[in-house]
Amino acid sequence: MPDVSPTKWHLAHTTWFFETFVLEKWQKSFRPFRPEYRVLFNSYYQRVGDQYPRPRRGLLTRPSLDEVLEYRTNVDTAVVELLDGRAGDAEVEAVIELGLHHEQQHQELILTDIKHVLSHNPTNPIYASRAGSPATVTTPQSWLAHDGGVCRIGYDGGGFSFDNECPRHRCFIEPFELASRPVTNAEFAAFIDDGGYQRADLWLADGWAMVVAEGWTAPLYWERSDSGWQQFTLAGRSPVHVDEPVCHVSYYEAEAYARWAGARLPTEQEWEVVAAEMPVEGNFVDSCVFHPRPAPSSAVPAQLYGDVWEWTASAYSPYPGFHTFAGALGEYNGKFMCNQFVLRGGSCATPQSHIRPTYRNFFPPAARWQFSGLRLARSRVG
Amino acid sequence: MPDVSPTKWHLAHTTWFFETFVLEKWQKSFRPFRPEYRVLFNSYYQRVGDQYPRPRRGLLTRPSLDEVLEYRTNVDTAVVELLDGRAGDAEVEAVIELGLHHEQQHQELILTDIKHVLSHNPTNPIYASRAGSPATVTTPQSWLAHDGGVCRIGYDGGGFSFDNECPRHRCFIEPFELASRPVTNAEFAAFIDDGGYQRADLWLADGWAMVVAEGWTAPLYWERSDSGWQQFTLAGRSPVHVDEPVCHVSYYEAEAYARWAGARLPTEQEWEVVAAEMPVEGNFVDSCVFHPRPAPSSAVPAQLYGDVWEWTASAYSPYPGFHTFAGALGEYNGKFMCNQFVLRGGSCATPQSHIRPTYRNFFPPAARWQFSGLRLARSRVG
Amino acid sequence: MPDVSPTKWHLAHTTWFFETFVLEKWQKSFRPFRPEYRVLFNSYYQRVGDQYPRPRRGLLTRPSLDEVLEYRTNVDTAVVELLDGRAGDAEVEAVIELGLHHEQQHQELILTDIKHVLSHNPTNPIYASRAGSPATVTTPQSWLAHDGGVCRIGYDGGGFSFDNECPRHRCFIEPFELASRPVTNAEFAAFIDDGGYQRADLWLADGWAMVVAEGWTAPLYWERSDSGWQQFTLAGRSPVHVDEPVCHVSYYEAEAYARWAGARLPTEQEWEVVAAEMPVEGNFVDSCVFHPRPAPSSAVPAQLYGDVWEWTASAYSPYPGFHTFAGALGEYNGKFMCNQFVLRGGSCATPQSHIRPTYRNFFPPAARWQFSGLRLARSRVG
Amino acid sequence: MPDVSPTKWHLAHTTWFFETFVLEKWQKSFRPFRPEYRVLFNSYYQRVGDQYPRPRRGLLTRPSLDEVLEYRTNVDTAVVELLDGRAGDAEVEAVIELGLHHEQQHQELILTDIKHVLSHNPTNPIYASRAGSPATVTTPQSWLAHDGGVCRIGYDGGGFSFDNECPRHRCFIEPFELASRPVTNAEFAAFIDDGGYQRADLWLADGWAMVVAEGWTAPLYWERSDSGWQQFTLAGRSPVHVDEPVCHVSYYEAEAYARWAGARLPTEQEWEVVAAEMPVEGNFVDSCVFHPRPAPSSAVPAQLYGDVWEWTASAYSPYPGFHTFAGALGEYNGKFMCNQFVLRGGSCATPQSHIRPTYRNFFPPAARWQFSGLRLARSRVG
Secondary structure, three states: OOOOHHHHHHHHHHHHHHHHHHHHHOOOOOOOOOHHHHHOOOOOOHHHHHHOOHHHHOOOOOOOHHHHHHHHHHHHHHHHHHHHHOOOHHHHHHHHHHHHHHHHHHHHHHHHHHHHHHHHHOOOOOOOOOOOOOOOOOOOOOOOEEEEEEEEEEOOOOOOOOOHHHOOEEEEEEOOOOOOOEEHHHHHHHHHOOOOOHHHOOOOOOHHHHHHHHHOOOOOOOEEEEEEEEEOOOOOEEEEOOOEEEEOHHHHHHHHHHHHHEEOOOHHHHHHHHHHHOOOOOOOOHHOOOOOOOOOOOOOOOOOOOOEEEEEEEEEOOOOOOOOOHHHHHHOOOHHHHOOOEOOOOOOOHHHHHHOOOOEEEEEEOOOOEEEOOOOOOOOOO | OOOOOHHHHHHHHHHHHHHHHHHHHHHOOOOOOOOOHHHHHHOOOOOHHOOOOHHHHHHHHOOOOHHHHHHHHHHHHHHHHHHHHOOOOOHHHHHHHHHHHHHHHHHHHHHHHHHHHOOOOOOOOOOOOOOOOOOOOOOOOOOEEEEOOOOOOEEOOOOOOOHHHHOOEEEEEEEEEEEOOOOOOOHHHHHOOHHHHHOOHHOOOHHHHHHHHHHHOOOOOEEEOOEEEEEEEOOEEEEEOOOEOOOOOOOOHHHHHHHHHHOOOOOHHHHHHHHHOOOOOOHHHHHHOOOOOOOOOOOOOOOOOOOOEEEEEEEOOOOOOOOOOOOHHHHOOHHHHOOOOOOOOOOOOOOOOOOHOOOHHHHHOOOOOOOOEOOOOEOOOO | OOOOOOOOHHHHHHHHOOOHHHHHHHOOOOOOOOOOOOHHHHOOOOHHOOOOHHHHHHHHHOOHHHHHHHHHHHHHHHHHHHHHHHOOOOOHHHHHHHHHHHHHHHHHHOOOOHHHHHHOOOOOOOOOOOOOOOOOOOOOOOEEEEEEEEEEHHHHHHHOOHHHOOEEEEEEEEEEEEEOOOOEOOOOOOHHHOOOOOOOOOOOOHHHHHHHOOOOOOOOOOEEEEOOEEEEEEEEEEOOOOEEOOHHHHHHHHHHHHHOOOEEOHHHHHHHHOOOOOOOOOHHHHHOOOOOOOOOOOOOOOOOOOEEEEEEEOOOOOOOOOOOHHHHHHHHHHHOOOOOEEEEEOOOOOOOOHHOOOOOOEEEOOOOOOOEEEOEEEOOOO | OOOOOHHHHHHHHHHHHHHHHHHHHOOOOOOOOOOHHHHHHHOOOOHHOOOHHHHHHHHOOOOOOHHHHHHHHHHHHHHHHHHHHOOOHHHHHHHHHHHHHHHHHHHHHHHHHHHHHHHHOOOOOOOOOOOOOOOOOOOOEEEEEEOEEEEEEEOOOOOOOOHHHOOEEEEOOOOEEEEEOOOOOHHHHHHHHOOOOOOHHHHHHHHHHHHHHHHOOOOOOOOEEOOOOEEEEEEEEEOOOOOOOOOOOOOOHHHHHHHOOOOOOOHHHHHHHHOOOOOOOOOOHHOOOOOOOOOOOOOOOOOOOOEEEEEEEEEEOOOOOOOOOOOHHOOOOOOHHOOOEEEOOOOOOEEEEEOOOOOOOEEEOOOOOOOEEOEEEEEOOO
16 A cells, blocks of 8 residues: 555654754754655655655665664754754744654554554454453434534644644534534444445445445455454454444545435534534543544543544635645645545544644545544535 | 547437436336437436446447437437427426536537547647637736625526535635636746746645646647747647636646745635626637637626636535435536536636526546636635 | 557558558659658558557547548559559569558458447447358367478468568477367357366466456357357357357467367467468458358368467567568568467458468467467377 | 565565475375465465465565564474485475475575665665675677577486476577677667667567656666766675676567667577586576676686576477476466566576576566576578
């Protein structure tokens, strides 16, 4: 899979980010750790120069892991020194803070990429064993009504945010209802049993083309066995748990499921006005479960944060008045605002401190290897 | 090009539409003209059955043109008879009206497909000669300010509209400015001269990948010659006229141009609130020019209708409360609401009676063979 | 299918051959009929200049058929005039003779290309009706023994031959046996019934990859129906006749069948030493049947000439001492001596006067749209 | 590159060969080391069951190298035990011997695959440093005449051979001349300087298509620098040495060079009748140079063995009377006899004990990552 990178590459790339955007700019008498790393560990920054081809990252038998760790130590030390010498320099601190959030994103990718690679391995490897079996809590779905109107979304807080969350701005939302929790595996299995993957009329045209071309018949990592659906997880193969949120579905599958269920996906505006009222709590990577858990029966709405990223109906577009970061860092988010959809809320592989109500994740509609699920919505007009 | 179909196919497909959705449903003792046409001339209606593969349409040496014309006459006669017998039947009339608008869309595609096929022909064919040379009128661009606020867009009139224009609904628009006329060839040539097609930082990531993969260096049909830019038109090859709106650019090129110009594309909401105030007049197919004309110096804003379809910044998405047409006709528009962008206003190949302020055309961002251009916008906040 | 060209293109290309290699070289004050035809109708002669891309030949709505026929008349007239004026000029005559043989090759391709295009047409068109049904003559296969030894193959006669048939040379052939007639449809159907298309061990690795990738389950143009195998022919759809030679199989299928049958394909040397003793008679295009016929019960060996081209085990390679024609005509045969296999004997679509015992046809091993079948052989040593 | 496998995979696959074809067949109470290795390390034996997809071998982060080495030790011990218990059992010994030759083949592939992977690494890694610089010995090429006639080629000795070298048989060879040594880098550079990679008329049609599609301008691993041609070697980057045999050329490049030089490649029969008279000595992997060396001035003919594999003009085909090994081992060689060409003589990466005069190596004509060069030949007739 061309989207998947080796762990070693992620480790080096996040360090490359600090070396390139901090040390190279502000360190006196800067000299690169190794000049060839400039190309090797550049992901997609055209203004920084060439990039090593993404599909070839798996071929990098060298540098060794030890060399990469040495690179990390070396750069980390220099960044700390620099920071000591420029305490209070807002510009320096802003880029270092961005680098830390960037590293959090790659922590999540390391987990999803490892999961993808291990899933192809017939020796059935286990990344991290899981103690005990998940609780069985079947929580019915209810609908939460919202009156809409002129609302404000987007970031304007005092702390950190990415450029794509700004500026905070007004939008008009027609009255709608949002589901109290994400769609579960049991619900998604009913879609499958009803011929969901065989009925063209349930799908977007591009989605149906993917179903046919890729032979999709279930979410990624699901396999039908004599005893029912099995799934590959970071704790190895296990039965699909009926009460867990469905996971590893593409936008196409999320959208088709919603149509089958007589509903639709929420827009990101709808999602945010509800989520903004809720505390950012949930099953994040911090809990070391590395897998979504069933919805608790108490909280309503439940699981807006953590467990699974929730596909929204919103194509990833700039907010009115959007400006990218200056310079090469302007390539961070803006140039991907095409052919992608927004996901919200973070997952069981996301650091809790990384997520905000205004946080916009985005992936192409066919992507399935992230911990991506869905929550239903429906309109009250039209 | 897999998107391009032979004229004969268009002629038969528009008749197939009437046969399938009108005669088959309402004609007593209906018998298909030829049963195999059911598959042969079905474009993409999954619920009507199989479709003949689009890329193979060019292979259809049979039926002959005479047989297709006989098919058309036969079905047209039956539809007129049916209509006579059911005058005032709103349901029948609605589908026939839809079929007429459908045929107008294919009239435009016939012209753009012919242009594409002829452009590959080294004998330099002429579809229709053009009398006289176009006027030279260099009209400077100005900015029209709009205060935004809660606006209403979408269709609610008494006549015909497609499902994707409905329902009429509220949206919030931040203050913005819209350019008084589309971008011209002279302006676009300045972008090229400034290295527009060589600078990755001006492009969306997917757009830059297309530039590299396809070797784009100018709009479709442009060729550099010793005496300057030449273009292929339906009137043969001719110099690129500096004052005409630039045409046959993809969304990627439109978006990159706008960034280079320090502006952006308008959203479809911004476009519509301005255009709704203007009469639907302009250079449509009815003028038989088959090519965009320079902006008149008098009208402001100019050329919102006709000349060139204008790419907007809006991904093609459902309006709040959107419902598709019932039955197989529900596949008309809804299933394409992914990976496409909205274009507005019609072109020199569109019938004038086909266009409304609320009309939403849509194409994938890489499409260039339609008469597609752009108009700039900019935000007054952010 | 990129290998297939429109009839109009074949008609123009064969005339282009005379214009380019005869008129342009020897006609005084030569002026091309239309300069753009030089590129448009050049098939693959690099030394003559650019070529119009093969897969786009189907897009050539212009020149019209009338213009092509005018081109043919014009060039033909000029060639006849030239020939009159240079009677006895061996060099001129040789190229004209080559052009005539070239045109015979394209006459066969016109038929196979028409068959391929019509086969995709759901209206089930008929190119030429066939009177009566074929005789039912089940002729058993026997083996003809040959002692081998030092043999001579290749052309050295007084008349015309292609360069790839020369020079006549010696080869050593180990003792072998050749089947008395080609493999029939009944025999090939037994291979299918025995799981021939499901058993990887019967196939060359590349052949098995094609079976899997293309989903081959029978020869091209065969379809299974409730009443047994049907096939598309130039006379429309009809049942597969058990006694006819199997046709439209690739080298891969021919080779797999032979392995399944406990035999092998003959080398072209083995084929030629047997065929050289036989008259060049059989079911050629001259009989206007356009389809192979059952083997007669009388002749042994039967059908070495006509009916179906016979795949040999021989990769298409140069004979010892091979020289190409001089100049651009050297591209006629030599540059294809790689990744192709030799077929011998002509088919029901080949003009009888076109075939010699030494004639070497060649196609890539996956090609199936020619009238290609097979005859078995086996070794008497090893 | 899908043809390249990780070293760990090679180590496990060669052990898999012994486990599958020796232990599973003859070991009492055989139990697989790990059942999933059966699929994981099966290269292409359809009759043994499924295979792990070749392009995914690079994804196998597990089993670890330690686990693979444990697998090797475990299987090796069991094979030695089995052999002790069945001393003199010809059938067992034959398969073990085949397994050893199989492992020698993979020893060579380990080196060529490592070279390929390292060559993409911008850190310029060195596999094994090389002491001293190569001697400068410019040895002129001369021609060795051979009278041809009825010759015998193929294996009939008492020891080991692969099935594709058998049976020994007669062939007729027309008189020819063979070059005294392989083509050198200096000679190949002259071909480049003469526009060899720009002149379509020098190439086979398929070869020219590769040149255009892949942008070939020199042998694999060559790069033009300010100071002349550089090449990547297993000892790192170094100047191209003029007197060394040219290496890492495809069949297409070898064939085009020969045409440019007014000669041709030898057939494998021509090569073998000359080589059979020479001792199997030369620069093999045993010398630990891992790179071809200049021809010595003394020996004539020089370097038939070792240094570089020599492309022959012979498509890889079965000998008359050829039979594959029995059972699944029949897939070893026979099923690749299509679309490949024969190379002879071994290279600087081949174990000396692995090579015989009758040894037939084979690769597709576009392959360049083996140590493949060429030697010229020419006919004395025709």
